[in-house]
Amino acid sequence: MDISEANGRAAREAEDTSGRAAHEALAVVLQIRDSELCVLLWKRALPPHEGCWSLPGGRLRADESLGASIRRQLAQKVDVRDLSHLEQLETRSDPGRDPRRRTLATAYLGLVPAHVDPVVPDDTGWHPAADLPPMAFDHAAIVHSGRQRLRAKLSYTNVGFALAPPEFTMSELSGYYRAALGHDVAATNLRRVLLRRGQIEDTGRCVPSGRSGGRPAALFSFRERTLQITDAFAVLRPPSTSL
Amino acid sequence: MDISEANGRAAREAEDTSGRAAHEALAVVLQIRDSELCVLLWKRALPPHEGCWSLPGGRLRADESLGASIRRQLAQKVDVRDLSHLEQLETRSDPGRDPRRRTLATAYLGLVPAHVDPVVPDDTGWHPAADLPPMAFDHAAIVHSGRQRLRAKLSYTNVGFALAPPEFTMSELSGYYRAALGHDVAATNLRRVLLRRGQIEDTGRCVPSGRSGGRPAALFSFRERTLQITDAFAVLRPPSTSL
DNA sequence: CCAAAAGTGTTGGAAGTACACCCATGG
DNA sequence: CCATGGGTGTACTTCCAACACTTTTGG
Incomplete structure (x- = not known):
């Protein structure tokens, strides 16, 4: 760096009211x-x-x-x-x-x-x-x-934990997903996807059915309450030999 | 550090208390x-x-x-x-x-x-x-x-366009992916994945084989040179009826 | 017993990996 | 004709959507 450039720089920093x-x-x-x-x-x-x-x-x-x-x-x-x-x-x-x-x-x-x-x-x-x-x-x-x-x-993290209450039924959860994603999410498949990924677990408890009957819904909860990437390499994953 | 910069610094630090x-x-x-x-x-x-x-x-x-x-x-x-x-x-x-x-x-x-x-x-x-x-x-x-x-x-965009030269062979491209991802990427499968997604296309040209022989490699190029999300809903995609 | 809501089983398709095999070239 | 590297075909796996079917409840 030569002198003129050094001066230019100092001048710039001094006049750098942009810092404001x-x-x-x-x-x-x-x-x-x-x-x-x-x-x-x-x-x-x-x-x-x-x-x-x-x-x-x-x-x-x-x-x-x-x-x-x-x-x-x-x-x-x-x-x-x-x-x-x-x-x-x-x-x-x-x-x-x-x-x-x-x-x-x-x-x-x-x-x-x-x-x-x-x-x-x-x-x-x-x-x-x-x-x-x-x-x-x-x-x-x-x-x-x-x-x-x-x-x-x-779609690739467990961020659902932040939308859902501590315990929820699968139809409630699919409602949250639908609202956030803007399209239908089938509760039955969502359950399997999130269970397989280990994001949610069955608490063993359930919710009584409503006035119109129906089977009582099981209560689930998220296992982790901090962000985790559960589905990292959607594609282009490392070769299986490297595991 | 010269005087002007020192002054500039003092001034900045003073006004820092005002949140700048x-x-x-x-x-x-x-x-x-x-x-x-x-x-x-x-x-x-x-x-x-x-x-x-x-x-x-x-x-x-x-x-x-x-x-x-x-x-x-x-x-x-x-x-x-x-x-x-x-x-x-x-x-x-x-x-x-x-x-x-x-x-x-x-x-x-x-x-x-x-x-x-x-x-x-x-x-x-x-x-x-x-x-x-x-x-x-x-x-x-x-x-x-x-x-x-x-x-x-x-893994979910065409950002490879920014790593590769305008034209490349598939083994070159798999080398870039390997370097960026840190694991092996098979050229033969990468070709199919990127072709299916419409990220790359065959230019029709090819590269002469090296001194040790081998089939000449076809030259490919990326179709788009701006970032595109090619694999949006890796999971939890909208129902097929909504397409 | 019927309606309603939850849960399970199963099928089919899409996408990707792995790998065997074929093709084109230089020496 | 053989070694070398590129390309194709295909089997296998995983993941997930779709949907029929079963289970459990209230009236």
Whole structure:
């Protein structure tokens, strides 16, 4: 590196007021409510995008990681203990994404199991993820990314644990899968697939039949409550000799 | 470090209390070289981690997106036209990841096809991704993420297009897959899998046999040179009636 | 006994691996 | 004509969707 380049670099770093870009953490918090995949949104009271809905989150503080930041900020919206899973999604950096000032946003995907109904502030509510209200900034696109991520992971990980309550019947579980995937999932086959993969197990207990009769449904639970990849090499798996 | 940079740093750290951190873009640039998956690294001449190797990249400027930033900065290391694919990987935000000042890093995965040999600066070189030299900051972990991402995508997308030259024989291609996946891939089956999925096509041309004889190998090429998901629903696919 | 819901057995197809065999070329 | 490497055919396996059939309950 020659002198002029070194100077150029120093100058760049000094003038690098770009270092001033604000950074925020956002979360796409999804929950299956009433057989529908819903996302937690917050209604903006002030411009820009006044009256539009936006994702919960906000500024990153000086000494916290993004993960810690989104947990802290979500705590103002939902009880964080209700969050069964949280993972980083993507970082948005379009210079024009916030008209006020340059702001980068790192989005997280959060999941809340179906059986809880967290208390949320008045300006905050659940909306069908497939039919969003008018959204602020690029938040609609971020919700879309979150749905895609969940869809994909349902197929090769045990992420269902984060959508389902601790115990559930197979028809309930197939309902969660249907809501998240957007298509029918046969309970009878889902049971075999997840059992073979070792994701779920029969608790031995069951649920009494409803008023209209029917055989009582067995209760299942997920074996692990942390994300596991259960179906890694869908294709192109290593040769059997290497096992 | 010169005065202007010191001033810039002090200023930045002061305003850090207002929640602003520096942001950089980094890239895990992978290429198969000599049948081995390699990553482009740059040797640090200055502390911290003097003498250790780090990922190419640097500060985000005021008016560029992260994608534009990493392209600009990679241009100083390799001809960007050699990059056959670039995608966002993850954002690292541990407050202690850079001992000098708070810095967030968004990492990208870049791929360079096997046939080119970009000119790189003296302090920059290719290293086996499976056997990294001493690495600065959290860059070793980021390289690991990049390898994992490539591995996964080879199995359900056409990302092979970004590893292979425009035309290739099946044994060459299986070599790239072997290097990236870390296990043997039979050329004969790979051919059928990728043909069935419509990822590759026979160009009609072939390559003369080597000095030791053998049947001439047919030349193939990828149909698409942008990322396509070719094997979406590995499992839990929608019912056939919904097609 | 009938309706309803859950669970089991079975079939068939799709996708991939493994491997034997055939083909084309150079010496 | 033989060694070498590429290509084809095929058997076998795994995984899963589909669907008929059985089981267990409430009225």
